[in-house]
Amino acid sequence: MDLATFNSLPAADAAETVRPCADIGSWVDDVVAGRPYACRDALLLRAMRAAADWDAADVDAALAQHPRIGERASGDSTEARLSRTEQPTAAEATALRIAEGNVAYEARFGRIFLVRAAGRTAEEILANLTERLANDPATEALVTAEQLRQIALLRLETLVEETIPDAAVEPDTQSAEVAP
Numbered sequence: 001m002d003l004a005t006f007n008s009l010p011a012a013d014a015a016e017t018v019r020p021c022a023d024i025g026s027w028v029d030d031v032v033a034g035r036p037y038a039c040r041d042a043l044l045l046r047a048m049r050a051a052a053d054w055d056a057a058d059v060d061a062a063l064a065q066h067p068r069i070g071e072r073a074s075g076d077s078t079e080a081r082l083s084r085t086e087q088p089t090a091a092e093a094t095a096l097r098i099a100e101g102n103v104a105y106e107a108r109f110g111r112i113f114l115v116r117a118a119g120r121t122a123e124e125i126l127a128n129l130t131e132r133l134a135n136d137p138a139t140e141a142l143v144t145a146e147q148l149r150q151i152a153l154l155r156l157e158t159l160v161e162e163t164i165p166d167a168a169v170e171p172d173t174q175s176a177e178v179a180p
Helices: 003-008 011-021 025-033 040-051 056-063 078-086 092-109 122-132 137-159
Strands: none
Touching: 003 040, 011 025, 011 137, 025 040, 040 137, 056 137, 092 122
């Protein structure tokens, strides 16, 4: 949807547009409350600032909506559709190693592994997973929150397009009568 449409939605509808980006109530409310936005950059800046203070409870709430890396989200929700477009396909051996890494990660940190998958190959995701398994829990909590922020902003950027202004209408000087 374009920015002008997003700006004009009733608050509840605007919230439902934003929620698939990150299902964190205070963030959704803050982004919606900032309307109307003059440009998409203003929207993204507000969203980024609102995400800066996410705490562990916020991250855990949002993670409940995310599939494991390597698993395809099911359903027709906006969030499921976005997730399916973000994750790359992986060769069988890489997919197996990611699945094994997911199990190790969940055992170590008590939550699913989250990474901004958009723009990354399966091999890069596996390397990131392997590297992050060495983090201490406090560091990993910060890394996870940052990955969630990146995902939320990319999704918001995907969902809300810049408004394209109507083409300026040139006056028709050819047919105008000239006064004597």
